[in-house]
Amino acid sequence: MAQRVVFIDTKPFWDFDYGPTHPLKMWRLKLTQELQRAFGLLEQVEIVEPRMATDEEVLVFHEPNYLEALASADEGIWLPSLIGYGLGTGDCPVMKGVYTASMLVAGASAQAAEFVLEGKAQIAFNMAGGLHHAMPNYASGFCYINDPVVAIYKLLQKFERVAYIDIDAHHGDGVQVAFYSNPKVLTISLHENGRYLFPGTGFESEMGEGEGFGSALNIPFMPYAGDDVYLRVFDEIVLPALEKFKPQAIVTQLGADALHDDPITHWNLTTHSYLRAIQAFKDMNLPWVALGGGGYNIANVCRGWTLALAIALDVDLPERLPEEWKQLAQKYGVYLDRLRDLRPTESTSVVRADTERVINWLKQNHPLLS
Numbered sequence: 534m535a536q537r538v539v540f541i542d543t544k545p546f547w548d549f550d551y552g553p554t555h556p557l558k559m560w561r562l563k564l565t566q567e568l569q570r571a572f573g574l575l576e577q578v579e580i581v582e583p584r585m586a587t588d589e590e591v592l593v594f595h596e597p598n599y600l601e602a603l604a605s606a607d608e609g610i611w612l613p614s615l616i617g618y619g620l621g622t623g624d625c626p627v628m629k630g631v632y633t634a635s636m637l638v639a640g641a642s643a644q645a646a647e648f649v650l651e652g653k654a655q656i657a658f659n660m661a662g663g664l665h666h667a668m669p670n671y672a673s674g675f676c677y678i679n680d681p682v683v684a685i686y687k688l689l690q691k692f693e694r695v696a697y698i699d700i701d702a703h704h705g706d707g708v709q710v711a712f713y714s715n716p717k718v719l720t721i722s723l724h725e726n727g728r729y730l731f732p733g734t735g736f737e738s739e740m741g742e743g744e745g746f747g748s749a750l751n752i753p754f755m756p757y758a759g760d761d762v763y764l765r766v767f768d769e770i771v772l773p774a775l776e777k778f779k780p781q782a783i784v785t786q787l788g789a790d791a792l793h794d795d796p797i798t799h800w801n802l803t804t805h806s807y808l809r810a811i812q813a814f815k816d817m818n819l820p821w822v823a824l825g826g827g828g829y830n831i832a833n834v835c836r837g838w839t840l841a842l843a844i845a846l847d848v849d850l851p852e853r854l855p856e857e858w859k860q861l862a863q864k865y866g867v868y869l870d871r872l873r874d875l876r877p878t879e880s881t882s883v884v885r886a887d888t889e890r891v892i893n894w895l896k897q898n899h900p901l902l903s
């Protein structure tokens with residue numbers, strides 16, 4: 534029998550605008566949801582309207598003075614006092630509704646967690662979520678409220694061990710900070726090496742501290758890494774670590790910026806890697822909160838998250854894209870011919886050697902692998 538899947542409606546976010554020069558386009562959520570609809574996937578989910586997060590839900594991680602500053606920015610008026618909270622930078626501009634939209638994203642992830650926590654759904658999707666860079670007292674990397682952290686705390690009300698797996702091209706730094714000394718939460722992040730990409734962290738030697746030593750697992754990749762090294766890491770590092778940790782629920786951040794031709798990252802992954810990861814999450818057969826994340830090549834976002842929802846629903850999508858959707862996408866200047874990439878990519882010898890080094894180091898030093 535198909536498992537019940539809840540889908541948090543992204544419509545309330547479609548018109549939210551970071552500004553004309555900002556790479557994060559919220560209308561990507563509209564194009565993605567329309568593609569999911571055109572393929573008939575939304576007929577098979579329960580669509581739920583998002584709600585605002587409560588102060589209590591976000592104060593498990595964020596500091597009260599930061600939340601106050603963010604609330605004061607909701608009118609879209611920047612004041613010099615906000616800059617200390619990372620508000621009003623190029624990455625995290627102050628725009629009208631910034632607090633309302635951020636609390637709605639966080640509320641949506643909290644809702645997703647509630648559905649799986651209460652057993653009302655096996656899988657809950659919040660594509661607007663996955664804002665993994667937000668820190669306790671400052672906004673960072675397009676993220677204002679850390680909704681994955683909110684969702685994980687919610688799941689900890691019932692589950693003893695929760696695994697967070699982040700496949701965005703950027704290191705999931707904010708989530709790692711939240712649980713760095715917490716043995717109940719394993720944070721796994723696969724990302725482009727911090728020497729080459731924001732936020733500059735996520736090295737293999739970051740493994741947690743104190744009681745939580747071993748509860749962080751980082752796998753950095755050199756720029757232009759291909760499917761060959763990614764799939765190897767998945768099989769040799771990620772899956773064995775999850776097997777050892779034995780989570781009772783998972784939260785995934787499914788950023789689509791690790792796919793090839795993203796304008797702000799430098800990876801060379803195809804849908805072969807992406808599908809392998811999503812299928813592995815599905816096969817764990819656990820309560821699963823699936824969040825969105827980065828993705829600045831809009832065509833990749835549309836196909837990545839549509840394929841992810843199809844896997845959650847056990848639906849095998851045809852390769853051909855619905856004509857009505859292609860016409861809509863063209864109005865936005867988005868062109869997509871294939872849902873899946875034809876062939877997996879291969880890495881250069883330099884990338885392969887570096888991944889080999891990381892794999893060996895982790896196998897020798899990480900408590901979940903050694």
Ligand SMILES: [Zn+2]
Binds near residue numbers: 827828
């Ligand atoms: Zn990213």
